[in-house]
Amino acid sequence: MAEGATITGVQRRTVAEDVYNALKRDIITLRHRPGASLTEQELAGLYGSSRVPVREACGRLQQDGLLTNQPFKGYFVNQISLNEIGDCFDLRLLLETYALELAASRATTDDLSRLEEIAATEYTYHDWESYADFLDRNLEFHIRLAELSRNGRLVAILRDLLGGMQRFFFLGLDLGDFASEMRSEHEQLVELLHRRDPDNVISCVRNQIQSSRDRILRALIDDRIELPLR
Amino acid sequence: MAEGATITGVQRRTVAEDVYNALKRDIITLRHRPGASLTEQELAGLYGSSRVPVREACGRLQQDGLLTNQPFKGYFVNQISLNEIGDCFDLRLLLETYALELAASRATTDDLSRLEEIAATEYTYHDWESYADFLDRNLEFHIRLAELSRNGRLVAILRDLLGGMQRFFFLGLDLGDFASEMRSEHEQLVELLHRRDPDNVISCVRNQIQSSRDRILRALIDDRIELPLR
DNA sequence: TGTATACAAATTGTATACGAAAAACAACTT
DNA sequence: AAGTTGTTTTTCGTATACAATTTGTATACA
Structure with missing residues (x-):
């Protein structure tokens, strides 16, 4: 949608x-x-x-x-505010863990194999052009992941939410070279889903979202962009 | 938005x-x-x-x-499918309980007083014209409730979700006279928020959503509308 | 100097006309 | 009768022109 x-x-x-x-x-x-x-x-x-x-x-x-x-x-x-970033990440945590909870019980081995193919996506540090492409593919990965929940409405909501957050993610990319780190995070998630390990899937995605949030907040504190504090 | x-x-x-x-x-x-x-x-x-x-x-x-x-x-x-109804209600449960969890800790007494005013909304059984108006006011109540969470993005998502579900709710209304029942459900919620009773707020809204879902599924089984089964 | 008013500029909102693309249909061939 | 091709019809996508509304400005007047 x-x-x-x-x-x-x-x-x-x-x-x-x-x-x-x-x-x-x-x-x-x-x-x-x-x-x-x-x-x-x-x-x-x-x-x-x-x-x-x-x-x-x-x-x-x-x-x-x-x-x-x-x-x-x-x-x-639209302005980027710390409040909004916080709100979005709270929701992302809620919705993405829920999606993975469902995915862990509903996804087939076939689904997961297909997912592996697009988990391997990186960007080139300091090459701004590659950032946009990376963000697109990263979004696709998370959407495909969400689709394993078999809840179409949830996918649509996550697509909107994550799409709106792309701007935040962009800020985080230039802060340091997290390309391979993020790639292995993706692969780790798929691996855990393969092992049918719901609890660890949840805590894994939770950690990833937290570190994503931290990256972005650090980028902001590094004064990479001036933004209203409320 | x-x-x-x-x-x-x-x-x-x-x-x-x-x-x-x-x-x-x-x-x-x-x-x-x-x-x-x-x-x-x-x-x-x-x-x-x-x-x-x-x-x-x-x-x-x-x-x-x-x-x-x-x-x-x-x-x-768009068709109405049992799957979609299920998906939407699952999400409603997740998001609305989360919103109330936040609201319980963040809402001021003033907020709640204002909410009381619009909690009192009913419809006239068998008067189809009144149904649409009721649905509008009912939606507004739930949005105002969600706004107490102080998470604007959450409010936007719930507005979309509940807005899209209005069609389902419509089906449930004509099944029986639930006007006063729904009104007291609203008032009960506000009352519990007033008492700062988070746990009961959550279980209360959970029950209400469940019974809302049941009403609609009953209406569908009563063959009030033909719909694809998947 | 302050205020009200009229006018000009900027911007969006809507209708309409035209063109492009797809679908539906008919005629033709085999 | 089935498949193929060509034509017609439908429907959408876009540009353009114009109307409506607001904002800003200049001017007249107290």
């Missing part, structure tokens, strides 16, 4: 879709800074389309929690 | 907003049956606007999980 025009999984190339992806990426990679003001006209110029596809893209980004519309003033890139 | 054009809480009347609300209500009250096919043109005619606001409305309803778009075929009202 929230994936635009789809034909049973195949995505049609539409201008609105392109604008959505491009704009989203630019927000996530902080090319558009939190608080920045963007008008439809401006965006239409920037991304080479008319205002109609821009409107559609902005509408979706509003639901993604990345943009806010102020009538007759324009769109504004 | 997900509330269309807003000026600090005040909602502007826009055609797209009207179409969204009207169409949503018609889907929730089953005026558009699950599986029904709707084209943009058709909807524009039905709701007296051009296709542009219809597109926007349908886009939002897709994210709400009420519509699906099949390119070049039209929009289709």
Whole structure:
């Protein structure tokens, strides 16, 4: 869901879709800074389309929690606040552990094999271009993981939540080279699922989420970006 | 969030907003049956606007999980499946108990007083028109309750989830006269929050959600609507 | 100087027209 | 009768033009 025009999984190339992806990426990679003001006209110029596809893209980004519309003033890139980061991570913990609890009992060996293939994803430290790609694949991994819960609505919610958090994750990546660390975290999770070890799966994902949160908070404290404290 | 054009809480009347609300209500009250096919043109005619606001409305309803778009075929009202009902209720249990857990420790006496005012909402048995209004106010109550958690993202998720479940709730209402029962359930919850009794708050809401689920499943078994079994 | 008012500018909201892509259908071939 | 091809119809996607609404500004007046 929230994936635009789809034909049973195949995505049609539409201008609105392109604008959505491009704009989203630019927000996530902080090319558009939190608080920045963007008008439809401006965006239409920037991304080479008319205002109609821009409107559609902005509408979706509003639901993604990345943009806010102020009538007759324009769109504004949502601020990143410590509160919001905390809220999101609390929810991520709640929902992702729940998903894995279900997955541990419902996933087949086949499912897990398929998952292994995309667990192996890394990025190149200091290569900003690779960050965005990594974030996409990392998101896909977590979504596939969630899909093992066999609860479609849960997957949709997690997709939205994690999608909205990509911007946070981006902050954490440049802080240090965690590429291989994160990769082995992925593989460890799949391994534990293979062993049908629900308790350890839960505590494992819990630790991973905590360390992800810590990475990001450390990046913020390192003054990598100025942000409102509440 | 997900509330269309807003000026600090005040909602502007826009055609797209009207179409969204009207169409949503018609889907929730089953005026558009699950599986029904709707084209943009058709909807524009039905709701007296051009296709542009219809597109926007349908886009939002897709994210709400009420519509699906099949390119070049039209929009289709999503089916109601037992699986989906189960999934949604599982999530509701998880998220709403979590929200109340937070609320129990974070809500002020003032918050609770304000909540009491909207807890008292009923519907008139067999008066279908009153059902939709009741569902709206009931949703508002649960959202306000969730807001006491002070986790804005959680509120947004619950708004989407419960919003998408309105159609299920609708089914349950006509099964019997639960108006006063639901009202006292609301009041009981607020009462327990007042007493700062977290454990009982949780078990209370758990019971209420269970009985809500049972009502709906009973309505379905009573063959009130034909639906796919998986 | 302060305030009210009228006007101009900026921005979004909506309708409409046109084009592209897919689906539905019919005619044709084998 | 089945499959294939070509045409028509349907439906969506996009650009553009215009209307509605708000904001900001300048001006007149007290």
